[in-house]
Amino acid sequence: MPRCYRRWFPRTPRNPPGYCMDRIGDHTVPSHAQEPPSKILTIVVPTTPGTGSDIAARLMAPKLSQALGQAVVVENRTGASGTIGIGAVAKAAPDGNTILFVPNTMAMISSLYTNLTWDPVHDFAPVVRIGKMLVAAVVNPALPVETIGDFVALAKKKPGQLNYGTPGTGTPHHLRTEQLRQITDMDVVHIPYKGSAGAVTDLIGGQVQFALFPLHSVLSMTASGKLKMLATTGDTRSQWTPNVPTFRESGIAGLNNYDWLGVFVPRATPQKTVDRLSRKLLALLDDPDIRKELLARGIIPTPGGPSELATLLSSELDEWRHVIKTAHISAE
The missing domain is CATH 3.40.190.10 (Periplasmic binding protein-like II)
Structure with a gap:
């Protein structure tokens, strides 16, 4: 089955605003000119189009291309609860040209599968926490x-x-x-x-x-x-549903409050590359237009650097491991 891609290229005199390339399978159709020689950055999304991580990736890709000065392609690699796409990034070259936009399934999968070839902590370096969803x-x-x-x-x-x-x-x-x-x-x-x-x-x-x-x-x-x-979920009633109470307000405490989105790269990626990607992505998350677009799609921006994302992942690994173990859940 062919994968679907969308590529964005940095704005230059050679590449006018809006320049992009659509690719399906092995057939590539440039919009204006040939592909520039710089290596393409691939954003791997392990979920289907229209999900939170996919929405965030496609909103941010054009401006990330401009910020980095290189072409960016978003690739949905789905299957097996996201393990296929996540695993592909774990095995990718640690050069900063393959990054993972992933939801909180990153904190769940390792407790559901016993035969994974990757570990969410040991095989990935956290880059940026993007936001959360009610x-x-x-x-x-x-x-x-x-x-x-x-x-x-x-x-x-x-x-x-x-x-x-x-x-x-x-x-x-x-x-x-x-x-x-x-x-x-x-x-x-x-x-x-x-x-x-x-x-x-x-x-x-x-x-x-x-x-x-x-x-x-x-x-x-x-x-x-x-x-x-x-x-x-949430600490207070949402702006979209002010007449609907929260779980906490309804007397149910302890329920995990949010789905979240984060960005990771292969663990062996040089720290200076991780830092550069983190700075660029955090700058994009401060962009009022991007924040507005994310919020309009239900993604509440909560920008955080590598340490914040690492702390979130560690906490939720423990939380979901307990839920899965108590219920004897297995995806295999």
Whole structure:
């Protein structure tokens, strides 16, 4: 199956504004001129188009190309819960020309798979923390509940009779719902799908009753009445859903609050290269236009350097390892 790419080139007299190159498989079509000789920087995204890491990569790639003075290509390498794309970066040349834009699955996968050929700490150098995304609890509107407390009470009243849908075993949607189950001691049945589309379709259709999804992915469906939103993560109510309480406000403490996005490179990448990439990316995250575009897509910018990202990864490795071990979850 051919991979799809989009390349951006730095603005020069030879490459006018908006110059880019589209490539599908082995067929390359330049927009204006031949490819410049400088080596291309590849942003590997281990998730499908339209996900948070993909959105961030495509928003930042054009300006990153300008900042670095070299062409940038975004490549989605999906499969096996992201292990394929992440593994490709682990094995890439440590020259700063292959970087990983990855969500918080980076902190989950190593506890789900026993045969990984890479380690999230030992094989990667953290570069930048990009931002975070809120998560919403949604139900089929026919379910007789109005709050997350109502849902938990109903699930306890009908143990094993209510289902929740996710894009697959070991996804953040699955693990966070399992964490919620452990916190509340409710008995709900996991129905894994192959991607979000099936899970959302069956939630709307009533085949499953409950799900946790990124807030922005379900806003239009809740506004149209296809889904009912019960609660959101976060320390305070979100700007997008001021009438929906948080889990904490609803009396549920301890639930992981955010999905997050980070940038990593192969561990052996020279420190000066890591520092340069970090400076350039942090400068982009200070750009008002980029911040506005990220926020419009539900990504709350929380720029942080290598140490901040390393601390976040370490903390969440421990948190999700506990959830996975307690529930005896395996993706294999």
